[in-house]
Amino acid sequence: MMMKIGITGGKGGTGKSTVAVALAVELGKKYNVLLVDMDADCPNDHLLLDVKRKLMHNVEQRIPMWDMDKCIKCGACGPVCKTNAIVSIKKSNPIFVDSQCNGCGACVIKCPVKAIGWDKKDIGYIYSGNNYGIDLLSGELKINEPLSEVVINSMKKIVEGKNEDYDFIIYDTAAGTHCDVISALEDCDLAFAVTEPTPLGAHDLGLILQLLKILNKESSIVLNMADIGDKRLVEDIAKDYQVEIVARIPYSKEIIEDYSRGVPIREKNISYLADMVSKKSDVTEHKPLQNKK
Numbered sequence: 001m002m003m004k005i006g007i008t009g010g011k012g013g014t015g016k017s018t019v020a021v022a023l024a025v026e027l028g029k030k031y032n033v034l035l036v037d038m039d040a041d042c043p044n045d046h047l048l049l050d051v052k053r054k055l056m057h058n059v060e061q062r063i064p065m066w067d068m069d070k071c072i073k074c075g076a077c078g079p080v081c082k083t084n085a086i087v088s089i090k091k092s093n094p095i096f097v098d099s100q101c102n103g104c105g106a107c108v109i110k111c112p113v114k115a116i117g118w119d120k121k122d123i124g125y126i127y128s129g130n131n132y133g134i135d136l137l138s139g140e141l142k143i144n145e146p147l148s149e150v151v152i153n154s155m156k157k158i159v160e161g162k163n164e165d166y167d168f169i170i171y172d173t174a175a176g177t178h179c180d181v182i183s184a185l186e187d188c189d190l191a192f193a194v195t196e197p198t199p200l201g202a203h204d205l206g207l208i209l210q211l212l213k214i215l216n217k218e219s220s221i222v223l224n225m226a227d228i229g230d231k232r233l234v235e236d237i238a239k240d241y242q243v244e245i246v247a248r249i250p251y252s253k254e255i256i257e258d259y260s261r262g263v264p265i266r267e268k269n270i271s272y273l274a275d276m277v278s279k280k281s282d283v284t285e286h287k288p289l290q291n292k293k
């Protein structure tokens with residue numbers, strides 16, 4: 001049975017993407033694996049995988065469109081817009097600031113003369129790629145667009161149609177505990193919270209473990225740069241939430257060299273994680289390998 005794994009972390013810069021890519025590549029040696037870069041604001045898995053991404057399709061958002069010939073300048077559309085995307089004054093045509101609009105439709109409903117209809121605009125892109133024998137799906141929000149959740153939902157729909165093709169699907173989430181992270185994690189069977197032994201790392205680990213508990217997800221901790229800093233900070237949080245630290249990745253010259261050369265890191269803890277998830281997944285007979293080079 002296919003398994004979805006979330007690689008997440010309350011704090012940015014802890015090595016979450018590094019772990020996600022390395023785990024995907026390790027599992028990809030035996031299984032069909034799809035890695036999904038769910039950090040639409042700042043996707044970088046393609047860089048770590050050295051993939052030249054191909055555009056699959058644009059992500060669109062609906063936005064209102066005014067027919068000023070029909071508008072009677074009543075000023076009713078402005079006050080119903082909760083995101084301040086409409087400036088409307090009685091006896092003047094409304095002014096629309098599309099970057100503020102979330103497409104809720106309140107203005108369309110409110111207009112007494114149906115002067116507001118619908119249009120669409122591109123707010124992001126979905127890319128695909130393949131390297132090291134694994135497939136990559138990568139979403140990217142256009143600069144100055146606020147609605148990353150539209151890109152995330154669009155990727156989730158694509159993944160839904162691919163569930164049958166893979167043994168493992170790995171979601172590399174954004175940092176934090178916001179809607180995009182929740183949306184990605186609610187789909188996963190289990191999650192690894194990647195953290196570092198610093199006060200900030202420990203604090204934000206507490207937040208992500210709290211979220212995973214609310215979502216009722218099986219969780220484990222991956223401690224990166226485990227041999228520097230104060231590991232007791234993370235161990236205390238792990239104890240508080242009764243979540244096991246299943247891997248301790250050291251701060252090593254080899255890892256830094258791999259990382260700086262843009263190649264997936266090779267480390268025994270990653271092999272251990274791959275073994276651990278393949279045992280949990282109950283994948284007895286994996287799907288025919290399709291993308292191996």
Ligand code: SF4
Nearest residue numbers: 081101102104105107
């Ligand atoms: S669709 Fe919603 S957010 Fe967009 S302009 Fe209309 S009321 Fe505002």
Ligand code: SF4
Nearest residue numbers: 071072074075077111
């Ligand atoms: S609610 Fe309709 S008619 Fe009134 S100002 Fe807005 S667009 Fe014009």
